[in-house]
Amino acid sequence: MIDNLYKKILLSDRLALSKAITLIESKKLKDKSKSEKLIKKLYKKSGKSLRIGISGAPGVGKSTFIETLGIFLTNKNYKVAVLAVDPSSKRSGGSILGDKTRMQELSIKKNAYIRPSPSGGELGGVARRTRETMILVESAGYEIVLIETVGVGQSETEVAEMVDIFLVLLQPSAGDELQGIKKGIVEIADLLIVNKEDEFKDEVLKTVADYKNALSLLKKDKNSFNPKVTKCSALKKVGINEIWKIILSFKTLGNKKGWIKEKRSKQLEKWMWNDLQKSLFEKIKGNKKLVTEFGKLQEKVSKNKISPTEASKKILHHYIKTNKS
Ligand SMILES: Nc1nc2c(ncn2[C@@H]2O[C@H](COP(=O)(O)OP(=O)(O)O)[C@@H](O)[C@H]2O)c(=O)[nH]1
Numbered sequence: 575m576i577d578n579l580y581k582k583i584l585l586s587d588r589l590a591l592s593k594a595i596t597l598i599e600s601k602k603l604k605d606k607s608k609s610e611k612l613i614k615k616l617y618k619k620s621g622k623s624l625r626i627g628i629s630g631a632p633g634v635g636k637s638t639f640i641e642t643l644g645i646f647l648t649n650k651n652y653k654v655a656v657l658a659v660d661p662s663s664k665r666s667g668g669s670i671l672g673d674k675t676r677m678q679e680l681s682i683k684k685n686a687y688i689r690p691s692p693s694g695g696e697l698g699g700v701a702r703r704t705r706e707t708m709i710l711v712e713s714a715g716y717e718i719v720l721i722e723t724v725g726v727g728q729s730e731t732e733v734a735e736m737v738d739i740f741l742v743l744l745q746p747s748a749g750d751e752l753q754g755i756k757k758g759i760v761e762i763a764d765l766l767i768v769n770k771e772d773e774f775k776d777e778v779l780k781t782v783a784d785y786k787n788a789l790s791l792l793k794k795d796k797n798s799f800n801p802k803v804t805k806c807s808a809l810k811k812v813g814i815n816e817i818w819k820i821i822l823s824f825k826t827l828g829n830k831k832g833w834i835k836e837k838r839s840k841q842l843e844k845w846m847w848n849d850l851q852k853s854l855f856e857k858i859k860g861n862k863k864l865v866t867e868f869g870k871l872q873e874k875v876s877k878n879k880i881s882p883t884e885a886s887k888k889i890l891h892h893y894i895k896t897n898k899s
Pocket residue numbers: 630631632633634635636637638639769770771772773806807808809810
């Protein structure tokens with residue numbers, strides 16, 4: 575089954591791709607070893623796309639923007655995959671892409687593949703599955719991967735850590751308050767885009783100027799891409815060409831100077847340690863011989879008899895001892 579999926583994915587078979595992603599998202603134990611095998615086989619075939627993350631507050635226009643950019647790119651004959659990381663999808667019952675009829679125009683394009691966010695599980699799990707889905711779509715020949723995430727909590731950082739270029743969409747504002755600066759978003763964004771210029775022309779101009787001004791105060795780094803600020807109307811499809819030009823200049827410069835490669839290396843190293851952290855934790859917590867012992871320690875912690883640090887040290891100690899014998 576895996577060999578068959580493998581071959582078909584390399585031929586860009588959509589059905590095989592969807593089946594493989596479902597396998598990766600599955601929580602069944604028997605699927606886990608299969609999906610691991612598949613990822614291992616495909617891993618070397620992946621990595622050739624340009625990975626773009628898109629973030630921003632709910633309602634700012636991310637989905638609209640992704641559809642507009644996606645159509646623009648498929649019209650240029652690029653193969654485009656759209657993925658989503660949405661930690662809130664469990665609560666709301668739907669995902670940020672799944673509930674949308676808005677991407678209809680993109681979804682019928684032959685060169686586009688849209689996959690809604692896997693629902694359920696904690697963010698770390700969703701992020702891992704998105705990374706693996708990225709390996710699959712890249713193996714299937716998708717040249718540009720767009721990943722949407724809501725600008726809430728950890729999901730932004732998680733996505734920034736799996737893409738080459740990170741875009742943040744901003745709401746035009748008439749006030750002085752710069753939401754992004756406050757949240758530290760500017761530090762991880764490569765490109766800030768103020769959306770809805772069709773409706774809020776003056777506010778958009780003001781917001782762009784404010785962000786440009788704020789960015790000019792930040793320290794410039796010769797060895798990386800200095801973040802840019804621009805505007806668009808995702809709805810009316812205005813400004814997309816300019817945005818694509820900025821992305822391409824980022825790509826060209828990044829390849830020339832080696833940042834993109836460097837960024838990916840760092841991301842992979844981090845992924846390895848995160849993975850170890852997760853699997854080690856699962857191994858320790860799932861150790862049947864130690865369940866009673868851990869239960870006792872947990873109780874002591876909750877009754878404030880020993881500190882959490884002391885208890886966690888004891889757990890690790892127990893675990894190492896059990897594995898020696
Ligand atoms: N006027 C205007 N409305 C927009 C634009 N882009 C998105 N919207 C609207 O903003 C709302 C939220 O858009 P959506 O793409 O779902 O935002 P998301 O939550 O960030 O994904 C929808 O009603 C869109 O039609 C734009 O460029 N101009």
